[in-house]
Amino acid sequence: MSKQNIIAPDPILAIGFIDNCTLFPTHQALFIDGQFYTYDDLLEKSEIIFAQLEQYNTPAFIGIYTNESVWTYAAILAVSMCGACYVPLDSNLPEQIIKKIIDESILTLIISENKVAFSHKAAEIIIDVKTKRRTKMKTLINQKGAYLLFTSGTTGEPKGVAISKENAAAFFDHFKNNFDFNTHDKFLQPYALSFDVSVFSMFAAWNCGACVYVVPEEGFKYLNSITMIKEHNITVSSLVPTVLLYVEKYLDQFSFPSLRYSFFSGDKLFQQLAVKWNKAAANALIYNCYGPTETTIVCTSYLWDEKTADEESFNNIVPLGKPFKNMDFIFLDEQNKTNGISGELCFTGVQVIDSYLGNKHDKTFFDYDEKKYYKTGDIAALNEKGNLIFQGRKDSQVKINGYRVELLEIENTIRKILKMNVVVIAIPEKNVNKLFAFIEGNQVETNIKEQLAQFLPNYMIPNYYHFMPEFPKNSNGKIDLQLLKQTTHAGKSIS
Amino acid sequence: MVFQDTNLEIKANDAAGEIDGWDSLTHMTLINELEKNFKIVFTFEEVINFKNINDIVNVVSKKLS
Secondary structure (H helix, E strand, O other): OOOOOOOOOOOOOOHHHHHHHHHOOOOEEEEEOOEEEEHHHHHHHHHHHHHHHOOOOOOOEEEEEEOOOHHHHHHHHHHHHOOOEEEEEEOOOOHHHHHHHHHHOOOOEEEEOOOOOOOOOOEEEEOOOOOOOOOOOOOOOOOOEEEEEEEOOOOOOOEEEEEEHHHHHHHHHHHHHHOOOOOOOEEEEOOOOOOOHHHHHHHHHHOOOOEEEEOOOOOOHHHHHHHHHHHOOOOEEEEOOHHHHHOHHHHHHOOOOOOOEEEEOOOOOEHHHHHHHHHHOOOOEEEEEEOOHHHOOOOEEEEOOOOOHHHHOEOOEOOOEEEOOOEEEEEEOOOOOEEOOEEEEEEEEOOOOOOOHHHOOHHHEEEEOOEEEEEEEEEEEEOOOOOEEEEEEOOOEEEEOOEEEEHHHHHHHHHHHHOOOEEEEEEEEOOEEEEEEEEEOOOOOOOHHHHHOOOOOHHHOOOEEEEEOOOOEOOOOOEOHHHHHHHHHOOOOEO | OOOOOOOOOOOOOOEHHHOOOOOHHHHHHHHHHHHHHHOOOOOHHHHHHOOEHHHHHHHHHHHHO
């Protein structure tokens, strides 16, 4: 999309927060690690970081080495306020991945509470947590970026998705126009900051003077989400549907009367789970949302209704609903021709990014009817009520715990380590995807999981490893994936 | 096998977070296996408060006695 006709710069992400610091300075803004921080407290911490930032020639992208701390959240606000684009560097990720992100986004500056655990080329701002020196925040530079995240790529190279201020403003416009979030709301924040829905959990809350409740990492994070909703009377929750699968057998014992809005996104929402969740969250409106990172968090939603959701669900999966106001879609068939009924879902509109960082992988973007479209790789169709329904993936991507995972990336990494032929398949066990790696050759003694952990995040490391002298082939000479899958059913896989 | 690792040694006081692969999903699989094998039922409060093997052993023993 052309930005040339835009005169006024799009508002920075933190603008709502700054306004609410003036209106509601004593309201709670953040609950993290067992402690509350008011808007004033969080502003003070952001301005302390801002004062340190001011001493540098501010670049367009600034890395934040994240951990579960108020200072990480303050850093996000400070970076946004200075007009730059924040790049979360999740300290739980393997060093190799963080280094790749630093290189890909050519980071020259990283903010961190403690010194980054490994060497890198960027300068570091170690937050001075003891100082009182602060600077009133004003925009220093005005780059177009809001935040930059990386998604899994087929070649083993992560793809940088830079969300512009215009993309983000269009996304938040949808919520401003359609929801009555207010200063009394309590938003759940169960996501890693490298997961884009975290941007919703933080800024949708701060835009309306509400409080963000960060789910503790310690113990079992998904289960902690449920406890937190109950203990803190959360009013707005956003969750990956996988959480419901984990707690399915307890769902009928739960009651969350405080919940007003319950959003799901990141994976398939199964109808039978939505029915149970609806009973537990009896006062909540339940929305199933959909959208790849490239279309800014989510760009469609479906208001779940117990009267109609059952007949509208396809393969027991709740519909994706209709696109947001600033968004539109077309379907492409296998010959790349448009199709009015079903096909690969392609989006156009203000929430679609221009391109990947460095204009890589541009095949996923195309122009049609003088508009720029993004190919999602998801196959969808329209039902009679005009709602989009999900029918499957076009390629080898799968969802693991809500993360988009490219199986080819895992295969490439294993191949590099073992120098052996490998096929990775995701097979659902009780509706949760488990990763199986099939390796052609004799079993090796090395600890593959340990080696993979240097290059891949935990959720991308296969659960099972099966060595075989030769892969089964079909009549076309291709690897017979069905036969491989049957091997797993025969219980021959080793871990 | 819940943890998918034949070489894994878990000590009674090892916290869940320190053991590779002991996440929400593994935890729920472990709970299901325990319930099936010992013919007991855990409440959600018990499930969420299990921080290490010691906690689990204590609750299982209580339920069996």
